[in-house]
Amino acid sequence: MKPSTVASRPRGTEDVLPEAAVSWRRVERIAADIAARYGFGEIRTPSFEYSELVHHVGETTDVVQKETYDFTDRGGRALTLRPEGTAPVVRACLEGGLFARGFPVKVYYVTLSAFRYERPQAGRLREHHQFGCEVFGAPGPAADAELMALMAAFLAEAGIRRASARLNSIGCPACRPAYREALVGYYASRADALCGDCRRRLEQNPLRLLDCKVDRDAALGAPHALDHLCADCSAHLAELRALLEAAGVPYSIDHLLVRGFDYYTRTVFEFVHGGIGAQAALGGGGRYDGLVEALGGPPTPAAGFALGLERLLLALEQEGAVAEPDAPCQLFVAGPAARALPLALEARRAGLRADFDPLGRSLKAQFRHADRLGARFVAVPEAGGGPAVTLRDMEAKTQQEVVHDALVSAVRGALAARGG
Ligand SMILES: [Zn+2]
Ligand SMILES: [Zn+2]
Incomplete structure (x- = not known):
């Protein structure tokens, strides 16, 4: 018998009942509090955008190719439920004139709903929620370091003890083409052994070969991005590492770390948790100096991160961190x-x-x-x-x-x- 669609929630969504809502409110409060202490202002954007915005920024990413909720409204407009927060935030900052008021512009969002049509699994839902921070107008690695420090502090205050940071640099438009070529050269001779997704990525987005879960062994022998950085990208990374050291943010270099969106430049980072199994990433981010311009704004350096709240709550459960229940009636x-x-x-x-x-x-x-x-x-x-x-x-x-x-x-x- 077909399950009733009146009496059940859509696949890949979750209800938050009163007992569970206390955990949500707790992490939302910590996120908003810490973002304010770090000098970020809150931004809220609509749940859907014109499809053009969403698809403009990620023509060769899996999310945008296969996983968006696209629809046409009654007025014939092509709209998409936002699959992430960054492009809409850039759009809102441009439209609201925030970049005309002087830099840096620092904004955060919390409990931003994001929609992806993918196979639901633990902590990965079709509608999920994110806490994220973005810094615009700061080209140097100090912004990257501040964001990583913020994310580490947030996870610690939320009660995550088993989190660790991974860091990599994927270069810039000056040095990435040579690295891309080196990757293609390495993988081309192994193409027959690769999964179908990777054979397609080889043409379109060879960096994404590195984080394929299926072709892990091949990735381990692949050329490192760090060996192909130009002088400016090398200096950026060296300075970032010195800043992280000075700030007391521990991390390790992960040569396989890349991000799913094309607009990332230089810094990419991720915070992983020991307890969630194969899907260990709590969230991550990096630098995306090319995005604002790609969306029609003036060239504006930018960096940010986003963190999945459902995964964070799973990790907190595994760590045994429990939120205080609602105070009883007096x-x-x-x-x-x-x-x-x-x-x-x-x-x-x-x-x-x-x-x-x-x-x-x-x-x-x-x-x-x-x-x-x-x-x-x-x-x-x-x-x-x-x-x-x-x-x-x-x-x-x-x-x-x-x-x-x-x-x-x-x-x-x-x-x-x-x-x-
Ligand atoms: Zn470079
Ligand atoms: Zn693969």
Whole structure:
């Protein structure tokens, strides 16, 4: 029988229920907090863009060739759900005139939804979410170093202990053609043994041969990009390594590290986690000095990273890092809604986490409900509309009589006295 498409979510998507949402809020808060400390301003862009923008920047990448959600809207416009954040952010910065205000421009996004039509697996969904940072206008390696330091600090604050950084340089338009040629020369004699994707990459995007999971052995013997860098690219990398050393950001050189997008230049980096299995990358980034110009802007150096939040949450689970559950109810006001609701509202206005029973159940059932909520105090207004309220401390199992007007201050006083 066909599964119901009314009662199930689309393949490759996830719901976040209240118990899981606390973990999301926690990492979102840490991301926004750390980005602000590093001097980044938040940017939000639409979930879909004109297809031309998305396809313009990555004609030879797998994501853009096979994995985008493209559709035509009712007005006949060709649109694409964004597969990543960088190109839309560049578009938004250009359109919003941010680059005209002086450099550097530093922006971040958190919980940016990204859409890729691929086979769903652990931590890789068709709709997933990213935290990312971009720096525009800084040509030197200080921006690269700052971004790697930020990513390391974020992972550490989130509670990831088993993460490590990998670094490589893929050169620039001056030196990459020679490296590309060296790669093609190396792989051409082995083409028959390569997977179908790689035979196609050999023509279109030979750098991507290096991160093929199938042809790993062939990649291990391939020429290194670092041996083909021009003097400027070598100096950039040497200075970046010195800065990382000075900043105390540990990393290792990974000759097989390349990025999936064509606009990357020089620096590429990735943070990997020991616990997620084959899909070990938490996220990564690098420099993409050619992108702004490719999108119609003035030549503008740029660097950035993006990190998958679903994968991060998986890694945090494996590390045993758990988020604090939502704080329980502090005051439950029992009784008929006509008395309980105004009292609960008053307590909420005063800043207490307060609740009542909207179902109008018996007092006994309401006490059971208060227990389920973990309510610290239960208030029972006296019957007949009088001013007395019985306030029961559910933990100490004691109770006292207070007048209606003194309820909130009585609860506050009791919570303060017990550190609650
Ligand atoms: Zn170069
Ligand atoms: Zn391959």
